[in-house]
Amino acid sequence: MLQAVLLDVDFTLFRPGPELGPQGYARIGARHGLTLDTERYEAARLAAIAELQLHPELVHDTELWVRFTESIVVGMGGDPVLSRSCAVELVREWERHENFFLYDDTLPTLAELRRHGLRIGLVSNGQRDLEEFARHHSLDVDVCVGSLSHGHVKPHRSIFEAALTALEAGPGDAAMVGDSFADDIAGARALGMRAILLDRDGLHVDEPDRIDTLLALPAALGLMPS
Incomplete structure (x- = not known):
């Protein structure tokens, strides 16, 4: 589950x-x-x-x-x-x-994931303090694992493992969602996770497990609509 x-x-x-x-x-x-x-x-x-x-x-x-x-x-x-x-x-x-702005589909999707009782983690490469970033934007998430503090960047397996450990979930109990096939999708799948490509610009139409808006994520995960 x-x-x-x-x-x-x-x-x-x-x-x-x-x-x-x-x-x-x-x-x-x-x-x-x-x-x-x-x-x-x-x-x-x-x-x-x-x-x-x-x-x-x-x-x-x-x-x-x-x-x-x-x-x-x-x-x-x-x-x-x-x-x-x-x-x-x-x-x-x-x-x-x-210097960053939420996509319109972000908050509704996070709220829907919460409605289904799911734990939520952020996993990101980059120079920012990810926990401070999440607080600044008032994101309702449980765990933040940024490469700056973690020490490795995606697709290194340890960055995904750190998030899963903090969420008390195994690879088979979690899904990864991101826009980079190499970093997010391939990295998560190598660990045995399901991974869904967010393809906002329609560049990977042949990818079987893809969505073009976060609003499609709950259905892609098999969650019942509200």
């Missing part, structure tokens, strides 16, 4: 605000003497993702996120010498709780 649900955070429950998008990059870049082309942001971001090399043992590495952001800045036309300091400031912006 399902006892718990683990949820990713960024692009699953929350969307980043304008300070973390192309216009924000351009504004912060200007403070560092850079003229960044906002039209090049998306291509630069995708290129940085393609080049991203995680720690071989999936250890949380702050420097990795700085280099990743620096690659985006350079891809937007930033001078390689000046882009480092800009990237450091941008990474700090990703740590600020007020």
